[in-house]
Amino acid sequence: MSLIDLFPSYSPAAVDLTDSHCHLDFSDFDDDRDIVMQRAMARGVQRFLVPGVKSATWPRLAQLRQQYASWQIAFGLHPYFIEQHGESDLEQLPHWLQQGAIAVGEIGLDAHVGDMAKQKRLFDAQLMIAAEFRLPVILHHRKTLDTMLPLVRKATICGGIVHAFSGSYQQAMAWIELGFRLGVGGVITYPRAQKTRQTIARLPAQSLVLETDSPDMPLCGFQGQRNEPERVRLVYDALRTLRNE
Numbered sequence: 554m555s556l557i558d559l560f561p562s563y564s565p566a567a568v569d570l571t572d573s574h575c576h577l578d579f580s581d582f583d584d585d586r587d588i589v590m591q592r593a594m595a596r597g598v599q600r601f602l603v604p605g606v607k608s609a610t611w612p613r614l615a616q617l618r619q620q621y622a623s624w625q626i627a628f629g630l631h632p633y634f635i636e637q638h639g640e641s642d643l644e645q646l647p648h649w650l651q652q653g654a655i656a657v658g659e660i661g662l663d664a665h666v667g668d669m670a671k672q673k674r675l676f677d678a679q680l681m682i683a684a685e686f687r688l689p690v691i692l693h694h695r696k697t698l699d700t701m702l703p704l705v706r707k708a709t710i711c712g713g714i715v716h717a718f719s720g721s722y723q724q725a726m727a728w729i730e731l732g733f734r735l736g737v738g739g740v741i742t743y744p745r746a747q748k749t750r751q752t753i754a755r756l757p758a759q760s761l762v763l764e765t766d767s768p769d770m771p772l773c774g775f776q777g778q779r780n781e782p783e784r785v786r787l788v789y790d791a792l793r794t795l796r797n798e
């Protein structure tokens with residue numbers, strides 16, 4: 554499968570939608586996961602890309618993938634959980650990637666999280682594994698887009714998704730030229746996110762993918778609530794309005 558099949562890009566004429574970034578494996582959904590997915594499907598959200606965040610939850614993610622044919626999964630060590638990650642997790646990663654993963658993720662660098670040296674070491678190691686397996690990557694970033702770009706370029710990664718893109722037009726185009734798609738989520742529903750909204754309005758449609766980051770990143774009007782993949786439909790509507798499509 555090509556990257557395009559794996560991560561269908563935004564199209565103003567889309568019928569079926571994909572949530573290209575949701576953490577449906579999180580315990581937030583343990584009580585009503587089936588209902589959450591039914592609600593999403595009723596709104597035309599047919600596919601879900603669920604990235605892993607730490608080794609302790611990888612086995613469960615693989616197990617849930619067996620139950621849900623509409624899921625695609627990835628495995629990775631997310632910088633939020635940097636204190637929980639160790640060398641043995643890196644050693645385990647190749648094994649888990651062979652359990653039907655379509656990408657390495659969620660990985661990245663976060664300037665608001667401590668121990669940047671360890672973050673960089675783990676990020677680099679995971680990029681090398683992604684290159685070896687010829688898998689795309691799902692990237693988390695916070696004030697680190699420009700730090701990550703040369704590292705990803707050097708690792709000769711075959712593209713992927715920059716999750717929750719927020720940045721300038723120039724930054725966006727640099728990632729697109731590297732073969733990346735940009736994840737567009739609830740942030741565009743906030744009028745105050747002017748810079749990101751203006752950037753996304755100008756970018757090529759085929760470089761954008763829709764996402765929610767459920768259970769996080771609630772849309773405008775849903776603050777304080779658990780986010781759900783059904784709201785990809787609202788992100789899609791907001792994007793069409795923003796782009797006059």
Ligand SMILES: [Zn+2]
Pocket residue numbers: 574576659716766
């Ligand atoms: Zn995430």
